[in-house]
Amino acid sequence: MSDTIDLIRERLAGLEPESLEILDDSAAHAGHAGAASGGGHFRLIIVSNRFAGMNAVSRHRLIYQQLGDLMSGRIHALSINALTPNEF
Numbered sequence: 042m043s044d045t046i047d048l049i050r051e052r053l054a055g056l057e058p059e060s061l062e063i064l065d066d067s068a069a070h071a072g073h074a075g076a077a078s079g080g081g082h083f084r085l086i087i088v089s090n091r092f093a094g095m096n097a098v099s100r101h102r103l104i105y106q107q108l109g110d111l112m113s114g115r116i117h118a119l120s121i122n123a124l125t126p127n128e129f
Contacts, residue, residue, distance in 0.1 A: 053087060057089055059089060059090070065082070067082045080118075083118070104121055
């Protein structure tokens with residue numbers, strides 16, 4: 042899944058993150074019905090000034106927009122913690 046992490050990192054570069062941590066939790070979900078499709082389970086912690094003035098839903102939408110087609114294939118589940126530098 043490291044290639045998926047690299048793709049996530051590439052796609053989120055446009056948000057100019059000051060900090061970006063991507064954790065692969067897929068092994069903890071082995072046998073899960075959704076894991077059968079091959080999509081991974083990931084945790085994302087991202088800090089960016091781009092989130093200033095946005096609520097949590099808007100931040101998540103922006104991230105999903107950046108990830109695009111990865112959300113329907115390589116990513117089955119994504120836990121997001123999106124913060125501004127002041128919140129971090």
